[in-house]
Amino acid sequence: xxxxxxxxxxxxxxxxxxxxxxxxxxxxxxxxxxxxxxxxxxxxxxxxxxxxxxxxxxxxxxxxxxxxxxxxxxxxxxxxxxxxxxxxxxxxxxxxxxxxxxxxxxxxxxxxxxxxxxxxxxxxxxxxxxxxxxxxxxxxxxxxxxxxxxxxxxxxxxxxxxxxxxxxxxxxxxxxxxxxxxxxxxxxxxxxxxxxxxxxxxxxxxxxxxxxxxxxxxxxxxxxxxxxxxxxxxxxxxxxxxxxxxxxxxxxxxxxxxxxxxxxxxxxxxxxxxxxxxxxxxxxxxxxxxxxxxxxxxxxxxxxxxxxxxxxxxxxx
Numbered sequence: 001x002x003x004x005x006x007x008x009x010x011x012x013x014x015x016x017x018x019x020x021x022x023x024x025x026x027x028x029x030x031x032x033x034x035x036x037x038x039x040x041x042x043x044x045x046x047x048x049x050x051x052x053x054x055x056x057x058x059x060x061x062x063x064x065x066x067x068x069x070x071x072x073x074x075x076x077x078x079x080x081x082x083x084x085x086x087x088x089x090x091x092x093x094x095x096x097x098x099x100x101x102x103x104x105x106x107x108x109x110x111x112x113x114x115x116x117x118x119x120x121x122x123x124x125x126x127x128x129x130x131x132x133x134x135x136x137x138x139x140x141x142x143x144x145x146x147x148x149x150x151x152x153x154x155x156x157x158x159x160x161x162x163x164x165x166x167x168x169x170x171x172x173x174x175x176x177x178x179x180x181x182x183x184x185x186x187x188x189x190x191x192x193x194x195x196x197x198x199x200x201x202x203x204x205x206x207x208x209x210x211x212x213x214x215x216x217x218x219x220x221x222x223x224x225x226x227x228x229x230x231x232x233x234x235x236x237x238x239x240x241x242x243x244x245x246x247x248x249x250x251x252x253x254x255x256x257x258x259x260x261x262x263x264x265x266x267x268x269x270x271x272x273x274x275x276x277x278x279x280x281x282x283x284x285x286x287x288x289x290x291x292x293x294x295x296x297x298x299x300x301x302x303x304x305x306x307x308x309x310x311x312x313x314x315x316x317x
Contacts, residue, residue, distance in 0.1 A: 003071075004160055006156045007066070007069045009066055010153075011150065016059075016142050019055040025054070026054035029050070045127055051131055052115055070156075080162065084162075093155060097152075103144070103145045111134065114130045114133060114134035163208065165206075165248055170218065171220045171221075171222065171248050172221045172249060173222045176254055176256070176257065180265075184284070189209065190210055190221055206222050206241065206244060208220065208221065209221045211308065224241035225237045249277060251314065256281060258283055258291050262292035262295060280307065283301070
């Protein structure tokens with residue numbers, strides 16, 4: 001799912017000004033069509049009705065597009081729903097959607113009420129007065145949901161940073177400590193070009209790559225940022241990584257770094273095993289250092305080509 005296309009949510013003042021501006025345009029367009037033998041009051045009604053209809057249509061359309069543009073919560077898979085719940089109050093989000101729908105309903109009701117009054121008005125003063133009343137009540141309804149609009153915009157900004165993980169394809173998460181060689185492994189397996197540097201937490205997002213076969217994506221690999229085994233203190237990216245392993249991955253490749261401390265890596269490995277997923281061990285940087293005896297007993301794979309072969313065999317089984 002891709003959240004990059006979520007439209008920006010403006011504040012209430014923006015939509016009110018946009019609606020009033022559109023009303024002026026519709027009024028100007030309506031004037032040339034007014035027949036010359038009609039009374040001044042009837043001509044005024046035509047113009048003012050065009051204005052209130054334009055305001056109603058503009059506000060209803062823009063507010064409706066906000067709700068339609070967001071994915072329905074019930075359609076989000078477990079990963080995205082859980083990730084969203086880590087940073088947004090879901091109840092507040094539902095409340096905001098409800099408030100936007102309320103505003104559309106009220107503005108439509110105001111339009112029906114005041115357009116009817118304008119049609120029955122006997123003089124220009126009343127016509128203008130009813131149009132102003134409609135403007136005021138429509139604007140008031142918009143201001144009442146301004147906090148909801150601001151909340152939805154904040155939510156949109158969060159969701160735009162969600163990784164675009166595809167559904168319906170076998171998914172593998174590459175896990176391990178910072179700078180263990182996960183991005184290098186992703187590049188070897190898929191040809192992806194993840195950023196690689198010699199410092200901790202090189203990966204600042206979930207990098208994705210795909211193993212292709214006959215031009216078709218058959219394996220989706222997620223290069224997770226270095227996880228520090230601190231579930232109660234995870235930052236934004238680490239939380240994404242944890243949920244991706246827990247809710248998206250069908251298999252995990254754990255990367256043991258031959259040049260790093262063994263005990264902490266074993267501890268993290270055991271923690272990840274608690275997820276109950278199939279795990280394949282991959283040993284990195286074996287050209288720079290000998291693997292600890294504890295790691296050798298787990299019988300890791302040290303060649304990326306062999307690892308790729310094992311992954312494909314696992315899928316076929």
